Amino acid sequence: MPHPPYQPLAAPEACLTDGRWRTRPDAAVKAVVLSGPQAMLTLPLDGSRLADDVRVHFAGDVPPQRVRLAVSASPPGGDFEEVAAVDEIALRPEDGGGFVALTFPVRPVRQLRLTVETRAGESVAVDEILLMPSAHLLCGSPYVVTDRAADPWGCLTDGVAGGDEKAAWPGARGEVRFDLPEARYAKAPMVHFRRTEGKAFSPRVSSDAGSADADREGWATIPLNREVRALSLALEASAAGRVAVDEVALLPARNLALGCAYTYDPPFRARYPDSGGRDIGRRT
Numbered sequence: 438m439p440h441p442p443y444q445p446l447a448a449p450e451a452c453l454t455d456g457r458w459r460t461r462p463d464a465a466v467k468a469v470v471l472s473g474p475q476a477m478l479t480l481p482l483d484g485s486r487l488a489d490d491v492r493v494h495f496a497g498d499v500p501p502q503r504v505r506l507a508v509s510a511s512p513p514g515g516d517f518e519e520v521a522a523v524d525e526i527a528l529r530p531e532d533g534g535g536f537v538a539l540t541f542p543v544r545p546v547r548q549l550r551l552t553v554e555t556r557a558g559e560s561v562a563v564d565e566i567l568l569m570p571s572a573h574l575l576c577g578s579p580y581v582v583t584d585r586a587a588d589p590w591g592c593l594t595d596g597v598a599g600g601d602e603k604a605a606w607p608g609a610r611g612e613v614r615f616d617l618p619e620a621r622y623a624k625a626p627m628v629h630f631r632r633t634e635g636k637a638f639s640p641r642v643s644s645d646a647g648s649a650d651a652d653r654e655g656w657a658t659i660p661l662n663r664e665v666r667a668l669s670l671a672l673e674a675s676a677a678g679r680v681a682v683d684e685v686a687l688l689p690a691r692n693l694a695l696g697c698a699y700t701y702d703p704p705f706r707a708r709y710p711d712s713g714g715r716d717i718g719r720r721t
């Protein structure tokens with residue numbers, strides 16, 4: 438069944454992931470009320486998801502002072518790393534509240550932890566948390582699977598892992614090929630294998646750049662760090678006798694200039710780009 442336009446997510450408080458949030462002031466939507474100065478919400482996912490964008494909806498007219506997001510690639514017990522923080526949050530009470538978008542470089546995530554800071558004496562209401570589809574370099578790309586593969590939804594590049602849809606090959610081997618419209622500088626392809634119930638799980642992916650075994654969460658990563666125009670991946674699940682995959686991601690290379698200071702030269706356009714060509718600094 439096709440999934441909603443965000444990734445599957447479950448929370449201890451069902452109202453946070455029921456697909457409903459307040460969209461007008463008088464709507465009756467259940468929310469979790471958090472009071473300050475700092476409250477923490479931890480969401481262990483039921484499987485690993487590829488993520489780069491988490492959205493939190495605050496209902497009503499009281500915005501939090503700051504929201505921070507930490508993620509962990511491991512099940513409960515693993516370490517968290519803070520990946521995003523947002524302050525200067527404004528809500529639109531006439532629309533029921535507003536979303537805070539927390540974005541970060543795409544990575545596999547098994548747990549989310551939100552820290553919500555509120556001003557003294559205030560409390561805020563959270564009524565939904567969304568995990569958006571991940572934006573990797575193959576997202577939305579067409580691809581070719583070897584024949585006999587069952588892939589009715591074309592789910593391998595929809596940015597969603599861990600949902601209901603998967604591509605399945607009837608045997609222990611399969612193949613998938615991509616042709617990108619232009620060369621992209623990529624850090625690594627990642628394949629997310631799915632378990633076949635009652636079968637051993639030790640899948641493996643190979644390309645001309647090397648081979649990789651899947652980790653416990655099903656992710657197999659081949660380090661690349663070069664330009665990619667075409668990608669052909671051989672998939673293998675000998676122990677299970679059946680290959681099942683729900684996402685093939687191509688992670689972008691890290692931007693080495695990220696966070697560096699920069700200047701413009703010239704600092705700004707000095708004349709209006711119209712026929713008069715008036716000087717921007719001149720008083721009229």
Ligand SMILES: [Ca+2]
Nearest residue numbers: 592597683684
């Ligand atoms: Ca998918």
